[in-house]
Amino acid sequence: MNLLSKDELHQRLLSVGSDRYHHLHPFHLKMHRGELTKGQLQAWALNRYYYQSRIPIKDALVLSKSDDPNFRRAWRKRILDHDGDHDGYGGIEKWLLLAEAAGLSRREVISCTGVLPGVRYAVDAYLGLVRDNSLLVAVASSLTELFSRNLISLRMDQMRKHYPYLTSGLAYFVDRLTQAPEDAAFALDYVSTHAATRAEQEAVVAALEAKCAILWAQLDAIDYAYVTPGNIPPGCFVPQEEITNALKEQR
Amino acid sequence: MNLLSKDELHQRLLSVGSDRYHHLHPFHLKMHRGELTKGQLQAWALNRYYYQSRIPIKDALVLSKSDDPNFRRAWRKRILDHDGDHDGYGGIEKWLLLAEAAGLSRREVISCTGVLPGVRYAVDAYLGLVRDNSLLVAVASSLTELFSRNLISLRMDQMRKHYPYLTSGLAYFVDRLTQAPEDAAFALDYVSTHAATRAEQEAVVAALEAKCAILWAQLDAIDYAYVTPGNIPPGCFVPQEEITNALKEQR
Numbered sequence: 001m002n003l004l005s006k007d008e009l010h011q012r013l014l015s016v017g018s019d020r021y022h023h024l025h026p027f028h029l030k031m032h033r034g035e036l037t038k039g040q041l042q043a044w045a046l047n048r049y050y051y052q053s054r055i056p057i058k059d060a061l062v063l064s065k066s067d068d069p070n071f072r073r074a075w076r077k078r079i080l081d082h083d084g085d086h087d088g089y090g091g092i093e094k095w096l097l098l099a100e101a102a103g104l105s106r107r108e109v110i111s112c113t114g115v116l117p118g119v120r121y122a123v124d125a126y127l128g129l130v131r132d133n134s135l136l137v138a139v140a141s142s143l144t145e146l147f148s149r150n151l152i153s154l155r156m157d158q159m160r161k162h163y164p165y166l167t168s169g170l171a172y173f174v175d176r177l178t179q180a181p182e183d184a185a186f187a188l189d190y191v192s193t194h195a196a197t198r199a200e201q202e203a204v205v206a207a208l209e210a211k212c213a214i215l216w217a218q219l220d221a222i223d224y225a226y227v228t229p230g231n232i233p234p235g236c237f238v239p240q241e242e243i244t245n246a247l248k249e250q251r
Numbered sequence: 252m253n254l255l256s257k258d259e260l261h262q263r264l265l266s267v268g269s270d271r272y273h274h275l276h277p278f279h280l281k282m283h284r285g286e287l288t289k290g291q292l293q294a295w296a297l298n299r300y301y302y303q304s305r306i307p308i309k310d311a312l313v314l315s316k317s318d319d320p321n322f323r324r325a326w327r328k329r330i331l332d333h334d335g336d337h338d339g340y341g342g343i344e345k346w347l348l349l350a351e352a353a354g355l356s357r358r359e360v361i362s363c364t365g366v367l368p369g370v371r372y373a374v375d376a377y378l379g380l381v382r383d384n385s386l387l388v389a390v391a392s393s394l395t396e397l398f399s400r401n402l403i404s405l406r407m408d409q410m411r412k413h414y415p416y417l418t419s420g421l422a423y424f425v426d427r428l429t430q431a432p433e434d435a436a437f438a439l440d441y442v443s444t445h446a447a448t449r450a451e452q453e454a455v456v457a458a459l460e461a462k463c464a465i466l467w468a469q470l471d472a473i474d475y476a477y478v479t480p481g482n483i484p485p486g487c488f489v490p491q492e493e494i495t496n497a498l499k500e501q502r
Contacts, residue, residue, distance in 0.1 A: 020485045117464040121372035213368040216484050224475035233467050234271045
């Protein structure tokens with residue numbers, strides 16, 4: 001197999017996004033059509049918090065794989081973006097504001113006790129992917145950010161339209177609109193430069209596919225548990241509206 | 252907190268099973284009511300094969316944690332049960348016979364290429380649970396076998412009744428009817444004897460809960476992907492009947 005040109009590799013990566021990125025997921029389609037209840041959005045925000053909370057840990061694993069201070073200085077930005085400069089600022093804090101806008105308590109979200117096992121396993125698989133593979137694969141697995149800007153723009157518009165109570169909680173997405181494309185450009189340049197053989201280029205493409213599957217599986221678990229009644233696994237978050245409905249039926 | 256008596260610990264473990272074992276899962280309830288199509292049973296057999304294929308790996312991880320030849324001799328039986336004495340005999344081979352009875356090709360199943368990411372992450376989480384914890388927790392995570400005999404008996408009866416084409420593939424379950432209770436008795440005795448503090452007893456109970464969640468999440472993923480049309484994630488197994496239906500709709 002011949003080495004792909006930078007442009008050919010870029011095209012391969014873009015086509016993974018077109019086919020497998022979670023902008024196509026049924027749960028996102030329902031979200032953007034305004035079909036989700038407040039309880040379903042709560043379940044999404046609470047579960048997705050587990051992913052958000054693991055991002056700086058993932059990025060620390062990436063840092064730990066590099067012996068190049070230049071690379072580490074550049075990648076360090078991502079940890080800063082999520083954890084912030086002071087306690088209470090940064091992506092994780094802003095995700096908590098979204099969860100609060102959805103009506104959740106900060107303490108319940110941070111505890112992660114109600115997170116779906118399926119979401120937890122998928123996120124932990126992301127940590128494992130990064131921990132157990134090369135720096136090249138670890139960087140490549142972040143390339144889903146190539147596709148996130150469009151999804152976030154659409155999501156913000158649809159949230160303002162269909163779920164106005166979330167409007168006060170959109171700061172996380174505002175930041176990501178600029179952070180994600182910067183991060184994606186850095187990672188794309190890195191994999192284009194450092195994948196030196198066709199096998200390494202194929203590993204880069206496979207890493208992006210694997211990451212798309214990890215994002216997708218989180219929404220599978222959320223859609224399964226919270227859209228069809230009776231599917232919430234034992235011990236997981238139950239939205240208040242479900243409790244209210246169940247009480248009504250008992251009467 | 253006081254140490255639980257052996258009987259109290261046993262009762263705690265049984266109540267985890269009553270509340271959280273996957274005999275209660277909606278997908279199993281549908282299976283046992285005869286509501287699943289052949290394609291859905293294929294998806295179940297193909298995905299569950301990934302779990303089966305990882306059991307001897309899990310048991311090798313357990314072996315690797317023990318410095319006691321007596322323990323290793325006893326636990327070794329489980330690897331033998333799954334891998335068999337000769338190529339082609341043992342639990343994994345018998346699961347393939349079930350998959351073939353369901354109409355799948357052996358090669359497709361063994362390749363594991365169509366396995367749902369959600370199933371893969373859950374099973375890999377089981378390997379991680381065993382790898383990253385104490386021998387006591389690793390042994391305790393096998394205690395779901397306390398509850399499997401009843402589920403397997405019921406399943407065999409319902410399969411013969413509702414899905415007679417599977418009847419030739421039930422040898423795996425016949426073996427498990429005797430293997431599982433033997434294995435469970437050994438593991439129950441082990442945790443009863445070796446959990447020396449209340450904290451260790453609580454870790455045993457938590458390990459069983461964690462394992463129940465791992466089994467449950469596999470069925471969540473299968474139920475989500477194969478019961479509601481349009482939910483099969485990119486790149487995963489598509490039953491022939493789905494392909495046929497899609498072609499009909501195109502015409």
